Amino acid sequence: MLAIEGLHAGYGETQVLRGVDLAVNDGEIVAVLGSNGVGKSTLNRTISGIVRARTGTIRFDGGRIERETPRSIVARGLIHVPEGRRIFPNLTVRENLDLGSYARAGRRRAQNRERVFAIFPRLRERHTQIAGTLSGGEQQMLAIGRGLMAEPRLIILDEPSLGLSPLLVEELFALIRRIHAEGVSIMLVEQNVMQSLEVANRAYILAEGQFVMSGAASDIASDPELKRAYLGL
Structure with a gap:
């Protein structure tokens, strides 16, 4: 590959x-x-x-x-989840995830969001929360979930x-x-x-x-x- x-x-x-x-x-x-x-x-x-x-x-x-x-x-x-998470701290969890499908897989955004929520249930619980207020571990989940939104x-x-x-x-x-x-x-x-x-x-x-x-x-x-x-x- x-x-x-x-x-x-x-x-x-x-x-x-x-x-x-x-x-x-x-x-x-x-x-x-x-x-x-x-x-x-x-x-x-x-x-x-x-x-x-x-x-x-x-x-x-x-x-x-x-x-x-x-x-x-x-x-x-080919999707790169960078060191340091690089989330958008002033946007919600859901908005961060949706941005992951901006350049790829946009038509399946809702379907892929549900897939991410199934892997990271805490992101579903916090989908309306401002990303910058998440814990470090939750921010890392969000960064990986955002990468998965592009169907890598x-x-x-x-x-x-x-x-x-x-x-x-x-x-x-x-x-x-x-x-x-x-x-x-x-x-x-x-x-x-x-x-x-x-x-x-x-x-x-x-x-x-x-x-x-x-x-x-x-x-x-x-x-x-x-x-x-x-x-x-």
């Missing part, structure tokens, strides 16, 4: 990604793991068209997208557990499993290593703009090199 080869990207004179190769197959959860500052968000932003690739190719569903606009990439069904074929979740309590992190990963069970392919970009490896089919470890490990999530979880590759020890 997603195939990246030889990807280089960065900002100004700064090179962040240094020849990245990555694949996400239809029906998979693929985890991209790494500590702060290694290039995870740059990877997400480049796939989404926000940052322009310098060299390399990005193919989604067989078509090259590295020169497409973010809007056209969304229209293909592949959804990129960028640091969804960031800032959540351990109890809410457990709930979040259970919800990720549920979304996947409904047929959505997921690229999970996280610092939370072990819980990400528990839900993922395959995983990549990113360090200094390059993947230093990749393979089946179960193999990486049991690999003694994981600590060195991830923590630099």
